[in-house]
Amino acid sequence: MRAVFGLVLIVGVALAGGAVYMARNYISAYQSELARQKQAAEEALANAKVDVIPTVTVYVSNRPLKYGERLTQEDVRAVDWPENAIPEGTFSDLTALFPESGANERYILRTMEKDEAIMEVKITRPGESAGLTSRLEKGMRAFAISVDVASGVSGFLRPGDNVDIYWTGSSGTVEGNTGGITKLIETNVQLIAVDQTAGSDVASATIARTVTVAATPEQVAALAQAQNTGRLSLALVGVQDDSVASAIEVDQRKLLGITAAAPEPKEEVEQVCTTRIRRGGEIVNVPIPCTN
Template sequence: MRLVFGLVLIIGVALAGFAVYMAQGYLAKTTAERNALIAAQQKAKPTVNVIVVKKDKAYGERILPEDVVSIRWQKDSLPAGHYLEMEELFPVGKDPRTVITAMNKFEPVLKSKVTEPGEDAGLTSRLGKGMRAFAIKVDRTSGVSGFLRPGDRVDVYWTGSINGREATKLIDTSIKLIAVDQTSDEGYSSPSIARTVTVAVRPDQVAALAQAQSTGRLTLSLVGAEDDTVSADIEVDQKSLLGIKDKEVRQVEVEKVCTTKVRKGAEVIEQPIPCTN
């Protein structure tokens, strides 16, 4: 009996020791994980709540409170024009805003992508302060084969007569398209042959483009999305295109000859004499 009791006691002590060992290991692991989490939190950059859409939103759709949600976003990487508060996006007593640039699910709602409260998604919402909308007639050739879309930037070339010679000249650079035919949705990407494009320009540019369109033919050249170069003055005519140079006109000095008429009998002859002038 004593042997059995001793054996049970030994086994009990061993199990207790093993339990204590396992508990110490678990506590050590938990402490290490807690310390690692605290260290990671201390290293993490601060975040703020930003409003994003919960589903894809297309051009022209109204944006409602049930379409958005507030999520945590790294504070130093917030895009410009974001909304932090629901009250700012949805002012009390005002109609909803309208989407003017398509947004994907969980994309931040930006001021550049929605109208003012109650405003329609028309061209006026695309015009900045001091800018005007101007329509340019285009065809398959002058309109870049139908690959223009709202939001693109183009250079404008004029072709017409300058002092009796046909020439093509760059008259405006990197102007923004705000509509192609009747479409002003920047998310629209299907190629189509447009008849007119609408650009956002200053009043002085409106006058220049109107004059150019009435006196010649306008052609658009698509500018790359990340191209920030400034185009220099460009003018090309047929002679410069083909490398034809105007012939140099040389003046030839003609020696002056003076004569006098002398009568010899019935005959009158012309005789050279020194010129006095």
């Protein structure tokens, strides 16, 4: 019995030793293969051609900036920007952004988030304030239009929006129409201020009393005449709408679908020509053929 037990023990130890030997060989082979693959990957990476993207220094905002705030050197920082993706109008030189001589104060014209590139269209020129004059392009004028909750699109107008302007008034006796008329007089006119706010970062709808638009002197004259002779209404134009509205004019008859009645045909009266002749002691009219 003891001999059998000893034999079983010897066989068990031999099997366990064999299993340990096989496991050690498997682990060793796995580690060798892993090291070989790692070395091959490193060699491939070392031999691969690495494309280096050229960069240029660009100044970005160091914090959120709102309309009207003064821009200081503490508000900007330099970052490396890919050369082929630089927005137009950025600054790569601090002295160009803040001139060393003369008036160098700059103010924010458009709200900017942190790490957004500082661009010429978003700030004033050196020494220029953030008033309406900085929002007007060459040849344009600022003109104020009185509005209410209806004509002002329920307070959803913002500086920078584009609107179509309609005039409603009495057309007098033009073309026989004695009622009111509504006509589109200007299209895609830009708003530069709502009440006393010229910044576009308005958080909620505000019922404005006046809006200020950028217009040419000729448009200003037309708008002034229209505002003094009738009522102006604004229609907000979509951001991606690049269509041009055609001439639109609606009167009461067109609104109600009333067509003018055709005039009754006139009866033709036969023309009779006569001449006077004397017969004895009296003068009588005698019919004769008409020559004309």
